[in-house]
Amino acid sequence: MVIGAAQLDDLVKVLRKDGYATIAPTTRDGSIVLEEISSAAQLPLGLVDDQQPGAYRLSKAKKPAYFDFTHGAQSWKQFLFPAKEKLWSAHKTAEGFQVEASIDAPKYAFIGVRACELAAIRIQDKVFVEGEHVSNGYAQRRKQALIVAVNCRRAGGTCFCTSMDTGPKVKDGYDLALSELTRKGVHEFLLEAGSASGQTILKRLTGRPAAAADFKAAQKASDKAAQSMGREMPKGAAKTLANHLQHPRWQDIAKRCLDCANCTLVCPTCFCSTTSDSTSLDGQNAERWRTWDSCFTLDFSYIHGGAIRRDGAERYRQWMTHKLTHWHDQFGVSGCVGCGRCITWCPVGIDITAEVRAIAKDK
Ligand code: SF4
Ligand code: SF4
Numbered sequence: 172m173v174i175g176a177a178q179l180d181d182l183v184k185v186l187r188k189d190g191y192a193t194i195a196p197t198t199r200d201g202s203i204v205l206e207e208i209s210s211a212a213q214l215p216l217g218l219v220d221d222q223q224p225g226a227y228r229l230s231k232a233k234k235p236a237y238f239d240f241t242h243g244a245q246s247w248k249q250f251l252f253p254a255k256e257k258l259w260s261a262h263k264t265a266e267g268f269q270v271e272a273s274i275d276a277p278k279y280a281f282i283g284v285r286a287c288e289l290a291a292i293r294i295q296d297k298v299f300v301e302g303e304h305v306s307n308g309y310a311q312r313r314k315q316a317l318i319v320a321v322n323c324r325r326a327g328g329t330c331f332c333t334s335m336d337t338g339p340k341v342k343d344g345y346d347l348a349l350s351e352l353t354r355k356g357v358h359e360f361l362l363e364a365g366s367a368s369g370q371t372i373l374k375r376l377t378g379r380p381a382a383a384a385d386f387k388a389a390q391k392a393s394d395k396a397a398q399s400m401g402r403e404m405p406k407g408a409a410k411t412l413a414n415h416l417q418h419p420r421w422q423d424i425a426k427r428c429l430d431c432a433n434c435t436l437v438c439p440t441c442f443c444s445t446t447s448d449s450t451s452l453d454g455q456n457a458e459r460w461r462t463w464d465s466c467f468t469l470d471f472s473y474i475h476g477g478a479i480r481r482d483g484a485e486r487y488r489q490w491m492t493h494k495l496t497h498w499h500d501q502f503g504v505s506g507c508v509g510c511g512r513c514i515t516w517c518p519v520g521i522d523i524t525a526e527v528r529a530i531a532k533d534k
Contacts, residue, residue: 173385174378176358179237180211182319182347183282185375191280191317194250196240201229203243205250208282215240222328222511224520236358238283238351241327244516246439247281247288251312252295254463258308258446261457268457276311282319284345286338287330289320290508291439293344297502298442317368320345324392326400329511331524334403337508340393341365347372350389361389404509404524409496411531416488420530425483427519432465434513434521435490440506443471466490491523 174182186193187209195208198215208214217235220243221228232239257273284292292313299309323330323339332338341348346369350361361381364370405411435441445464450457464471466489472480480486498506507523514522 172362172373172376172378173352173381174360174362174376176237176360178376178378179214179360181376182362182372183208183211185372186280186282186317186319189372190278192277193280193282194247195282196238196243198229202227203229203240203245205243205245205247211237214238214283219325220327222330222515224329224514224522225517226520227515234353236351236353238321238323238349239325241323241325241330242285242288242510242512244437244512246437246510246512247284247292248295248439248441250279250281251292251316252299252306252309252442252463256308256461258459258461260459263455272307274308274311276308276315278315279312280317280319284318284320284341285323285510286320286341287332287335287508287510288439289318289341289344290332290335290337291510292318294440294502294504294506294508295442297504317372318345318347320348320365322348322350322389322393323396324351326396327511327515329402329514329522330400330509331402331404331511332509333397333400334406335505335507335509339396339400340390345369350392352385352388352392354388359385361385402511402514402522402524404495404507405527405531407531408527409499409505411527412492412496415530415533416492418530418533420526421484421488424487424521424526427521428467428483428487429519430467430483430486431518432467433516433518434523435465435467436463437512437516438494439510439512440494440508441465445471466493491526494523495527 183193192207194205196203197206197213214237217232218229218240219232220240259272261268261270299306320341345365348363352359364373443464444461446461448459467486469478472478494506
């Protein structure tokens with residue numbers, strides 16, 4: 172089906188009527204952020220981003236569109252795997268401690284999920300739902316979530332999804348997919364259903380049947396995004412890194428890296444966490460909380476009397492080799508989807524693709 176731009180608001184209203192918290196891109200502090208919206212008017216119409224290693228700017232587009240910016244620092248991870256989550260609480264009773272599991276699971280509709288982000292969600296599904304240890308909170312939030320994807324027709328300055336085979340066009344795993352079409356001054360969206368839930372919602376919207384020319388225009392726009400991607404991950408990265416664990420480049424990176432952990436926090440696939448317990452002073456109540464952690468902190472590798480990854484080179488190597496090499500052994504896929512966030516939001520502009528390329532020179 173093809174809908175007019177005005178019908179985007181009908182989509183938001185239908186989702187809200189069905190009880191979804193509609194989360195979508197909007198702007199705050201000069202950046203694209205993901206927040207709950209109640210109307211399509213809150214989408215960042217007419218903005219594009221300029222992303223470079225260590226740099227991010229939003230500006231007005233020459234031709235206003237709804238989704239021609241790419242993602243900001245935030246990802247959907249913050250909703251499915253919150254940065255801070257209470258796992259359980261315990262209360263002392265006459266019979267002993269009573270433990271209650273704590274699950275906060277709003278019914279989310281994610282509007283504007285890019286192809287690389289869908290790939291990242293699929294990776295976190297492997298970790299939190301399909302693995303040996305299921306995260307009940309993640310599983311419930313994920314089961315309830317409805318995904319409205321958006322096909323990119325413009326590549327961001329640090330994107331490299333084409334070389335990771337994760338974008339810029341969504342393949343599966345969505346309920347609805349939007350392709351923005353601008354032809355002869357007319358602004359429309361090709362809306363495709365990818366699930367039974369998506370089909371039901373699509374039937375409640377008004378539009379015209381999609382013609383072959385609409386599919387062709389959407390494909391052309393995605394192809395343009397793929398062709399304009401300025402970065403790529405070198406082929407064979409997994410093997411390159413595995414063969415060069417003592418390469419001098421790790422020390423070179425460590426001289427630039429601040430160990431700030433930004434790259435792991437913005438990464439939509441990083442899933443490391445730590446837990447902490449607290450007890451009330453009267454000893455009657457206790458809680459366990461899970462918070463995001465990062466392999467860039469000293470504490471992360473603390474084992475019986477000390478950290479085993481003491482210098483920055485070891486910590487960066489751990490991050491990059493886990494993501495690009497060992498993730499394949501652990502989960503059967505790469506841990507990187509090519510979103511480029513770790514490049515944009517690294518304060519010193521360290522580029523994961525450039526580092527692999529530098530190491531790959533020494534075959
Ligand atoms: S490693 Fe970097 S480019 Fe790859 S998914 Fe994480 S943030 Fe995105
Ligand atoms: S964001 Fe950059 S400086 Fe910070 S830990 Fe990651 S690689 Fe190092």
